Amino acid sequence: MDELIIGVFAFIGGILRYELDQLIPSLDNFPIATFLINVLGSFLLALLTTTWSLNERVSQRLTLGLGTGLIGAFTTFSSFSLEIFKLLGNHHYLLSFVYLTASILSGIIGAWLGIKFGEKIYPQKEDAK
Template identity: 45%
Template sequence: MDYLIVAFFAFFGGNARYLLGVNLPVVNGFPLGTLAANLLGCFLFSWLVKHIMADKDVNGRLILGVGTGFFGAFTTFSSFALETVKLFEANIFLAFIYLILSIGGGLFAAYLGEKFWRPKANKEDFK
């Protein structure tokens, strides 16, 4: 059953990634679509799963589907790796910028997603 849930959500994540890539241009070999998908995915995955789904006791299979299925297909390491190699061959400076933005930006986006919104504490939390 878990495979079907992951596959179902991956269909939507992959299509969202495709649409983002089609609508954001590659500028001088710099893959804006992949960068945007990975940064947005890091932020949204951290925010949605941590603050919305986990805090609301959402079913674990739904978290699996959204996290592994949707965001696993939306973000992509293979495209990041291939595009980095292509950039190194064409423009080493842009390749380093892409690496810094992707890795550093991804970590920072995940951090922001975790810190962006926290539900108000209940009085029972302090007893």
């Protein structure tokens, strides 16, 4: 049953990714759509795992579907990797380095912001000692 839920949400995430990719204009060889989608996905996954996965009232299947399925299909490491090789193949060495570095750092910052925002929405109870 988990596989079906993941598959349904992955279908939705893939469609969302494609539609956003079509809406976001390209910037002089810089793959801005994949960059923005992956940063947004990092933020959303961290937010989801900080809030919903810790809340017993939210179904674990829904969390699995949204996290692994929807956000997993929405973001894409394979496109990110291919775009770096395309930039390198077109001799855009500095741009490929900027894209690689900015993607990794922005993904980490996005995840950190998602966690911090999630902690504000659903604060953790400290263990009583």
